[in-house]
Amino acid sequence: MSAADAPTVRPGVAPLHRAPRGISTRLFRSELALIGGRRRNQMGLLVLAAIPIIMAIATKMTATDRRRGGDLLSSMTSNGLFVPLAALLVEMTMFLPLAIAMLSGDAIAGEANIGTLRYLLTVPVSRTRLLLVKYASLCFGALWGVLTVAVPGAIIGIALFGFGDMPTLSGTTLSGGAAIGRFALVIVYLTTCLAALAAVGLFISTLTEQPIAAAVAVMIFVIVSWILDGVPQLDWLHDWLLVDRWLAFQDFLRDPIAWHDISQGLFVNGLYAVVFWLLAWARFAGKDVTS
């Protein structure tokens, strides 16, 4: 009832009090509505979507020397799908992790901060399940973020540069259908990367009642990981850094696909997801919630 008293804060939660029985997706749907309904998240999605559009238009206007730069950026003019791929490459280092940091900061710490967490816990749902739902919604948020870059990027890219056979890094060409398949694989892979970060974020979120602090801590985690990843003396550690294989999604653009780094990345993603979710569970299930 309390949540219903404050509909502006948790508009989607109220029905849960009436229908707690069985395996329900209501809690999950309510979480998604909450994430999608926040104005700051909507603004964040706009920024994410703007990057590929800006990149595509800037490239279209200045596309004179396509041989400059060796990466996806310079391939943009050859196929529209390279626009979202280049945008993902750019945003994967900072913007997309930032989006996950914000979402995971809101997940537990944000609720605690505005005092809705204890009401949420009055829902006859175990803390473990609540945490699972929170994590599932964060994973969905990860997919959401990746798609927000990928779909507008693909649309603007194909509109400006056309679509057809896609050259690979190996110098071969893929048919349009195969290219879309590779693109889908990239989206799935990057979603798992961000979902693993979301588990870290969820754990950090259980440690504090300040969503900003949690978000900042997640970003520090990401940045420190990037820095460590750049220190050659620590190469023994690199395999175990979450961010190390994030950019390996470009291996999907080789012919044939180079699976080695990708599979290592998936393994590390899974490892982080499991361990940090369990840490979050250990912390959250025994936590005194006072606000």
Added chain:
Amino acid sequence: MSLFARRPWTRWAVPASALALVAAGTVAASTSATADPTLPERTPAQLLVDIQSAKVTGLSGTVVQTADLGLPSISIPGAKKGSADLSSTIMGTHTWRVWYAGDTKARLALLGQGSESDIIRNGTDVWMWSSTTKTATHYTVPANFGPKKDAGAITAPRIAEGLATPLPSSPQDAADKALALLDPSTEVTAPGTTTVAGRAAYQLVLTPRAKESLVASVRIAVDAETKVPLRVQVMSTRIATPAFEVGFSAVDFGTPDDHTFTFTPPPGTTVEEGTSPLAGAGDKSGAVGKGVNPMVPGENPRLPATPGSQPPVPGMPGVPAMPGVPAGLAMPSISGTGWATVIVATMPKSSPSTSTDAAPDARPAAGPNPLEIIQGAMTPVSGSWGSGRVLEGTIFTAIITDDGRMAIGAVGSDTLQGALAAGPIARPAE
């Protein structure tokens, strides 16, 4: 659950045990991956025969190459991990993908972070592709080009090949001759087995007898089943990890699909027709023709098909100096033998900074000259022979004297200085 309720701290044991489980699993996996398998014993001579008579109809795999030559860390563009610039392979870690199907079909791909360089041979066509410059260069080679060499490259390491003179009558003969030639300078042993890329392999170890050698040993892992060399490691006396290592991290001896070797330049690519540098590359000097693609200064003719055919190991008998030892040096004098060979040479007076590269004009014009940076990072040293600068690598040492001489060898600085002191007085190059 009741335990968790009564003693909440016990919950932390769950993530901890998950972590421990993964750690244990990883350790177990890596132990079993490096465990020494039990194989029937082979003598070094038998292994050399095996290597020579190995026949591979096809393979595909991933080759990881790491070099820790002790060069000052300089900013050769892309010298860090994951560059696909073929000229950057002298430092750091690099990953290759290799495909091989018979003598006339082969493909090498050097993987970079978001970039790739490929060399594809299919019959008489050789394509070199660079994703960075979006350039495809086409060369034509004679149809019969290479089979013998390729076969040799994939079946026998250069050492055996180079030393088996006069023409051996059988692989066994060749192996015996090679061992006899090696014996005075090198102890050849087959101490045991190892696992490379998940495959059981024999270890063939060459240990220099010369005490002053910086090369502690050269270890060659030979696949127990196919007898293909899977890994070559050059161990230094100065560091515990290999100074140079190239080996498969994954390998499959099935014949790759034909389409792996077909190459059609994608639209938007600059296509160049190269005058074949490979035509003159049958010899071992690695001489570079004029039409060489700028992205591979001096390296392409001896690009390896397998770890077994890597560029000659520095300090190896018969290949006494580093690859890239000056081509324009005047009358080098050689002192010492075998692994302790020291070359003292007079550097051409013109630009010493470029004289140590076999193909200086092949280097991309942009960017700082790595040699200059290396020279700047060398330590001043002086002795009865004069003064100069020394570069102490992990498996070689080089001294460039102020009067224009250069000494290089797979030995320590003191041995080099001794050679310099005993060597001829520097004279201006004529």
